[in-house]
Amino acid sequence: MARSLLRDEAYRAIRDAIVDGTLAPGERLLDTELIDWLGVSRTPIREALARLEQAGLVRSKPGRYTIVAPLDVRATREAQSVAAALHELAVRESAAALTDVELSLMRAANQRLADALRAEDVDGALTADDEFHAVPVIAAANETLRSMLDQVTPLLRRVERVRFSSLAGRGSVAQHARIIELCASGDVEGAAAATRHNWETLEPLLAAHEDGEDAAMS
Template identity: 65%
Template sequence: MPVPVGRGLVARSLLREDAYRAIRDAIVEGTLAPGERLNDNDLVAWLGVSRTPVREALARLEQAGLVQTRPGRYTMVSPLDVRAARNAQSVTAAMHELAVREALPNLSTAELDAMRDANERFAEALRRDDADAAIAADDDFHGVLVTASANDAVRDVLERYTPVLRRLERLRFRSLSGRGSVAQHERIVALCEAGDAEGAAAATRANWQTLAPFIEDLADAPAAEASS
């Protein structure tokens, strides 16, 4: 799909972070499809920012594995990559496990209630087959623990690697297998409420490892499909 038509999506007063997030979200949501060429002029017109924040955003997205650049030739959305997905899953699961361990000693009733609310929204989104809303609610659920951990390093690592997985999760949350995450979330909340740090950390890791079948499906796909 081409870069969306329209100008000035991002206010001129906003910083390069907004350009980065807008392009990243368009890739994760599938608006910008794997293999699609990205033209600086199109992105500048779409976002309503100068060329500099666009180029800086593309450089960050390349580091995150969402964009591929061949200097002087082209910039394109990265195809879904098996190795990158496996690496991202391992790192993301470990970071969320660490976040639980560091958050749990100081977790408040309000934060537990926020997790329950996010899981209810997550379940409702799955019932409506709304993958975007499911991903947003899932982000909110796990984000409570990441924020409560007060660990900036965990947050920064997740900011880099989670988008790679979110591209796959759009597929998972459109399938029946995604429904199991609701019960897994409930278990995480219960273990956190009971003060069981080891159990909550293990349940969180298991929850993020449920993407493994989708990664393996990607690995088993014909080379033409995986790289197109």
């Protein structure tokens, strides 16, 4: 397999294990264990870890350790702000030109989200949410926007997982339906604002985590 493919597979596997808690905050990431687990050589492992560190999911001190980074509320809040603005921009650039096929894809993804939430399938909910938001992002055909989303989205995964593990996540289905309705009616500004609001619903979860940390320290 191409080295880039191995690196990407290693990145996704380690990222998902961090997001779902299999790899806990503060846990040491040893090359030998990751090599045995993923069945790839050290080079794609190190490249994947470097990418995860850039995304804020891993911390390292050269020659000493590499660990799973604790949730950094400030950094995650910054990433959320950027992601909300980028998704708002994607909808603003694409909403007026979305085809019936693309709108149908968004409706189908939102239905899968609803089904996953009813089944308490958090992974399925995350996938469906990604598929919903990917439609306007792809339709916007803005490579810089997509690249920037790739940088900030990984840091939001832990909080998104908490959202879709609780009743709070069910509000996303109605919010998505509203975005589709506004896009279909040609209300570009309304759809863009509704998209920003959808991403800003992560804020209460960040505030709750922050309050929990403060309580633990007092």
